[in-house]
Amino acid sequence: MVKATVKKLCKQYTDLSDQDIKILQEMASSLQTYADLSGSYMFIDCKLKLSNQAIVVAEAFPTGSTPLYNNSVVGRIVFESFEPGVFYSYRNGKKSIIQQAMTQEGIVVGQTVVPIKNRHHQVIGVLISEKQVKSLLPANDVKTFSIVTETAEDQVTGAGLSVVSDLLMEMLILTDSDDRLVYANPAGLQLISEMSGQDDVINRNVLDMLPFLQSVYEQEDDVFVFELTTQKKDLTVKKIRMREKNKSQETLLIIQDNTELRTKEKELMMKSVVIKEIHHRVKNNLQTVASLIRLQMRNNMPVESRAAFEETLNRIYSISSVYEIILRKEHADDDDVNIINLTRKICSTMVLNEYNLKVDLIIEPNGNKIITSSKKAVSIALIINELIQNSLKHAFQGKESGIIDVEFIVDQDFVELHVSDNGVGMKDPQTSLGTEIIHNLVTNDLNGEFLYIPREIGTHAVINFPVGAEVEIFDE
Ligand SMILES: Nc1ncnc2c1ncn2[C@@H]1O[C@H](COP(=O)(O)OP(=O)(O)OP(=O)(O)O)[C@@H](O)[C@H]1O
Ligand SMILES: [Mg+2]
Structure with a gap:
């Protein structure tokens, strides 16, 4: 049983020859006797073939003693930083004694390690004997916390x-x-x-x-x-x-x-400053474009052209809303956008500024927090803008008031965005740029679908798109 385990682990994890494995098997079969004789915990560790770590291939605990280890450690990987004595003996082919060593299990032990060599004097494994040490030495007694090696030099x-x-x-x-x-x-x-x-x-x-x-x-x-x-x-x-x-x-x-660490920190900080600066510039440039359009509108513009310019202004505002949200965050290098907040921002800008209708705009997140990348957020912002603008522009003609409802319904894999109004409904619609923008963004950027759901009063538009790396859902 013991021999079989040694063979299996050595074959799988080490590049030891059959002859070397035989030597280890022999040693493993008498490990229990050594353990009982010395009253200590015995292990055989071998170097892994693919990395600089080692693996425990055999163990024996002294019969009748209080167990130092709760579970078997055979098959466990041994790391150099925890068991320096093991690696010292491996490297130098010499015995090492550590008076106090902290094992990977967090137990303080006295540890003696001797190399196991083959006929060619190559180290093929190490034999470890451990005994628990009562308590750690006081911290100021550094000198007794020492290692004695076999040879004085x-x-x-x-x-x-x-x-x-x-x-x-x-x-x-x-x-x-x-x-x-x-x-x-x-x-x-x-x-x-x-x-x-x-x-x-x-x-x-x-x-x-x-x-x-x-x-x-x-x-x-x-x-x-x-x-x-x-x-x-x-x-x-x-x-x-x-x-x-x-x-x-x-x-x-x-x-x-810490030089490398600090350099990396500085680089990261520079990166986040640069990203923040870029977001600022994008937002400022969008505002400049919006100001230019507003200037032009004041400049003796025929009334029939005003609506078209207003629509363009709203499209620009909806994109700049995304950047305003990102810049308001503490870490502007993380460009995630909360879509519910974005929707609120777009709605407030649009309804308050551009129309003289009394419209109740209801946003229903249904307890969902939808977080997307800035790229997806720009698409969603433009889509929401188009759909709400359509309701404002077409649904309430001849009316003084109305209700627009923006609802988010989420299941594990999909987000549904519903925009509905209680207006006049679609009558013989002529698709134009607005519908084209929505279709393009929904299919090409969000990989989703856009459709109208028939209803008795008003219009009900739905877009749905899959949840993924750039679209994440959280409960709020
Ligand atoms: N909520 C709505 N209520 C009533 N009619 C609507 C509604 N949404 C869209 N429509 C109809 O569908 C048509 C197509 O909309 P679309 O957004 O493509 O064009 P538009 O709004 O007229 O112009 P733009 O290209 O500036 O958006 C509209 O002209 C309108 O007749
Ligand atoms: Mg439109």
């Missing part, structure tokens, strides 16, 4: 940070009481040589090499976090001063490079 200047720190993206810099560099992990060394242009850095004064850290060292608190911006980099520097019975005073710096 792996330890760098007694700080004992080498295995984990080699794997960290953060830069670690340790200096003595005279601010001289005692230890830096590879990322730290790279930062120092990049910023100072020097390679031989150990034992040299860090402030001579990195003067921008002056404020960090001058600050009196033992533990402090700084945000530093140099000419080249944006850094977060965590300073931990380690006092040893008032003797020497070492300082550990943990530095995070």
Whole structure:
């Protein structure tokens, strides 16, 4: 059973040979004995073939002990950032002992990892032994929170940070009481040589090499976090001063490079500023066009031409309503438009400005919140404008008042927009530009349908279009 699982997982996830798998199978079959003998939790992990992670292929828990793990972890993926010891042994073919390690399950354990090698001395897996450690050490006791490797030369200047720190993206810099560099992990060394242009850095004064850290060292608190911006980099520097019975005073710096992140943030901000500016210009240009038309209308225009110009004005207003709604939002780079709000805006502009009829305009969202992209919103705005204008223009001839009803009905896949009036109804209609605009936008932009529903009094127009990535529905 154990052997079969090892074989199945190795075949599926690793590129180990049959011979290598046999070695692991043998080891797995005696894993339970090791676990019982040592009273610790035993695992075998193997590297995945497609990524730099590993997978647990076998496990054994000591019989009779309180379980450390609730469930089996066989088949689970192991990540380097959580289990550095595993990857250290893999890479270097050496044993590693971590006195306190946090597992992926969030348990603090003492962990010993030994590489499993084949006849060619290649590491084919690692054998892990874990025992639960009672509690975390106090945070200021950094030195006991260390890793001991098999050979002494792996330890760098007694700080004992080498295995984990080699794997960290953060830069670690340790200096003595005279601010001289005692230890830096590879990322730290790279930062120092990049910023100072020097390679031989150990034992040299860090402030001579990195003067921008002056404020960090001058600050009196033992533990402090700084945000530093140099000419080249944006850094977060965590300073931990380690006092040893008032003797020497070492300082550990943990530095995070946020330069890329900040550049991306700036780019995003620029993008959103540019988009907002574009929306502004579109809106202003539309207003300029509208003003030009109004000027022309004042300029001795024959009465019969006025209506046509008014219609054009309304079309322009309905498009600029979309931009006004977008610009009123906090984040103008997100160009989503609430169609109910848009409808209200179009209706108020049109009825109040252009006609002297007493019309009740009723908008019924039916609890729906319809959000579309600005492109779709422009089409919907123009369609609503045409339909309402038709009612205002044709339905109430010879009447003083009327009702126009704009209703949104939504099911999971479709939005229906109903515009109806209680006017004279359609008599022998001659289609014109208005109908053409609606047809074009409904079929080509909204992928929907446009039709009139027969009714006894007045006119009832319906357009329907599918819900999708650019048309989203929410409950309100
Ligand atoms: N709500 C309505 N009530 C009565 N008749 C209508 C209504 N809507 C449309 N019609 C009839 O349908 C015809 C076609 O409408 P359409 O919008 O295509 O043209 P229009 O409104 O006359 O001109 P425009 O091209 O400026 O819109 C109208 O001329 C009118 O006779
Ligand atoms: Mg019309």
